[in-house]
Amino acid sequence: MNLEEQYDRIYKYLYFRLHDQHTAEDLTQETFLRFIGSRTYQDENRQLQYLYTIARNLCSQYYRDRMIVFNFDEALDIPQLEESEQSLLERISLTDALQKLSQEEREMLLLRYVNGVPVPVISRLYHISRFSVYRRLKRILKKVKVEMEGENG
Amino acid sequence: MDNDRIIKHLKEICRTPEPEEKKAFFQGLEERGLISRHPEAINHGDFLLRQFFYVGKWIWLLSAVLLLLITGICYGNTGNYPFALTPLLAVGILAETGRSFRWKMAELEYTARFSLRSVMLARMFLVGVVETAGLMLVVLVVRPWFSYSLIRVFLYMMVPYLAASLSGSVYERKTRSDNSWGSIIICFLSSGLFAAAPYFLSSLYEERFTVIWTVAFILLIFSLFVSVRRWICELEEPVWN
Numbered sequence: 001m002n003l004e005e006q007y008d009r010i011y012k013y014l015y016f017r018l019h020d021q022h023t024a025e026d027l028t029q030e031t032f033l034r035f036i037g038s039r040t041y042q043d044e045n046r047q048l049q050y051l052y053t054i055a056r057n058l059c060s061q062y063y064r065d066r067m068i069v070f071n072f073d074e075a076l077d078i079p080q081l082e083e084s085e086q087s088l089l090e091r092i093s094l095t096d097a098l099q100k101l102s103q104e105e106r107e108m109l110l111l112r113y114v115n116g117v118p119v120p121v122i123s124r125l126y127h128i129s130r131f132s133v134y135r136r137l138k139r140i141l142k143k144v145k146v147e148m149e150g151e152n153g
Numbered sequence: 154m155d156n157d158r159i160i161k162h163l164k165e166i167c168r169t170p171e172p173e174e175k176k177a178f179f180q181g182l183e184e185r186g187l188i189s190r191h192p193e194a195i196n197h198g199d200f201l202l203r204q205f206f207y208v209g210k211w212i213w214l215l216s217a218v219l220l221l222l223i224t225g226i227c228y229g230n231t232g233n234y235p236f237a238l239t240p241l242l243a244v245g246i247l248a249e250t251g252r253s254f255r256w257k258m259a260e261l262e263y264t265a266r267f268s269l270r271s272v273m274l275a276r277m278f279l280v281g282v283v284e285t286a287g288l289m290l291v292v293l294v295v296r297p298w299f300s301y302s303l304i305r306v307f308l309y310m311m312v313p314y315l316a317a318s319l320s321g322s323v324y325e326r327k328t329r330s331d332n333s334w335g336s337i338i339i340c341f342l343s344s345g346l347f348a349a350a351p352y353f354l355s356s357l358y359e360e361r362f363t364v365i366w367t368v369a370f371i372l373l374i375f376s377l378f379v380s381v382r383r384w385i386c387e388l389e390e391p392v393w394n
Contacts, residue, residue, distance in 0.1 A: 003188065007175055015169045025172050032178070036187050087162075090154065094162045113160045114167045141156050148154060 006048070007032065009115040010055050016110055017059045027062065031055045048117065049124045056125075090148070097147035105140045112137055204275040209252070212245040212280060220287045223310075227295035233358050235295070236309040237348035239288065240317030240340045246280040247321040247336035250384075251329070270385055277381065281318075288314065301358075308366040309358065315373035317343035319380060326384040 010031055015024040031054045035047075098106055104126075111117040111125075112133075123130045182188045219242050226235040250273055292307050299306055320343065321336045328335060351357050 004175070004179060007179075008172065011172045011175075012167065012169050016167060021170050021173075024169075025174055028172065029174070029178050032182075036182065090158070091162050091166055094159065095166060098163075098166075109163060110167060114164055141159060144159055145154060145156070148159075 003032065006051060009117075010051055013052065013110060013115060014055055014059060017107075018062065023062070027055065027058045030058055034058075046124070048121045052111070052117065052121070052125055093148045094144065097144045100147055101140065101143065105136075105143075108133075108136060109140055109144075200271070201275055201279060204272065205279055208249055208276055208279060212249055213283070216242060216245050216280075216284050216287060220291055224291050224294055227291075227298050233309070233351055234348060236313055237344050237350075239310050239314040240343035240347065242284050242288070242314055243317035243321055243343075244333075244337055244340045246277060246284060246318060247325055247340070248333045249280050250277050250322070251325045251333070251336070252276075274385060284314070285311075305358075305360070305363055305366070308363070308370055312366055312369050312373065313343060313347045315370065315377060316347075319373055319377045322377065322380045322384060326380065326387065 007028060011024055011028040014027050014031075015021065018024050018027070031051060034054050035051055098109075101109075108122065108126075111122055112119070117125075119130050119133050123133045126133070128136075179188070219238065223235045223238050226238070288310050289307075292303065292310055296303050296306050301309070317340045321339045324330075324335050324339055330336075356362065
């Protein structure tokens with residue numbers, strides 16, 4: 001596993017849970033320090049799972065300590081690129097649709113489609129079967145699609 | 154909107170500012186001896202090029218001599234015998250693939266920078282591609298000296314080669330032999346079998362059998378893929394266990 005490559009992904013994951021660049025980076029570093037410091041995390045097949053588990057636990061700890069209520073809307077960025085109006089509208093309605101998802105559903109989408117975490121790793125993270133992961137992802141995407149189509153009329 | 158478009162938008166929405174302390178963090182870890190920086194990653198092309206020079210020179214020599222011999226015999230117009238020589242080409246790929254076990258290097262290669270699996274696959278791929286390309290070239294060169302169509306000459310050349318490669322790979326996988334004799338004997342037996350086949354089935358090279366040759370070719374490709382896949386999967390079990 002390439003640690004430097006994973007650093008970016010863990011950072012992205014934490015950023016979208018915390019919406020604070022410096023906190024996300026601090027917790028990313030803490031994740032890696034704990035990962036490297038623990039011998040039990042050196043099992044070749046489970047490294048990615050351990051990384052995300054540490055990151056998730058650190059994030060939950062951070063929330064608990066500060067009693068923060070996460071606002072997903074703030075974390076999302078609608079880039080002001082030169083793009084068609086339709087594309088911009090689609091992104092805005094996607095952002096709205098994402099807000100209507102549960103924390104776990106958003107996290108799953110982020111892990112699978114943004115961070116490219118393999119399905120077997122996600123299944124171990126959530127303690128569900130691989131088929132359940134596939135089913136849930138399909139269902140979440142469908143839900144997002146329905147929400148978006150509903151918004152666009 | 155389709156799922157691909159949603160995922161594309163999702164990726165764009167989820168852009169984050171660049172981490173600022175990443176470089177310093179990894180540098181710090183390295184200085185404290187907590188990690189050793191991996192060697193520079195290399196792309197597949199460079200990796201294959203490196204492996205190319207590790208493939209035994211005698212394999213390239215043997216392949217070149219055999220290809221020239223097949224072309225020469227075809228030029229001499231000696232019937233269907235040249236086709237029976239192609240199984241001998243498989244000696245090269247089989248010998249190269251089993252080399253790590255033959256020289257008791259497998260354990261060492263498991264712990265090296267590149268996994269044994271990648272090294273074996275790369276060498277198998279290189280020798281296979283070069284030999285197949287060589288055979289294709291021979292097919293194109295010798296085709297005018299036969300009354301067969303291009304596709305038939307191709308099938309007559311490839312099927313014996315693939316048959317020998319398949320039986321040799323199964324043998325190597327099952328035995329993990331410490332010498333090449335088994336594979337060499339298998340290749341010679343395949344060669345003999347294809348040389349003798351027209352005596353038992355005189356119509357073997359007739360046009361009506363082309364479908365059977367084609368089916369055999371497809372089946373052999375599929376079986377060879379399965380066999381190599383199994384072989385590679387078995388490599389994942391550390392040999393010292």
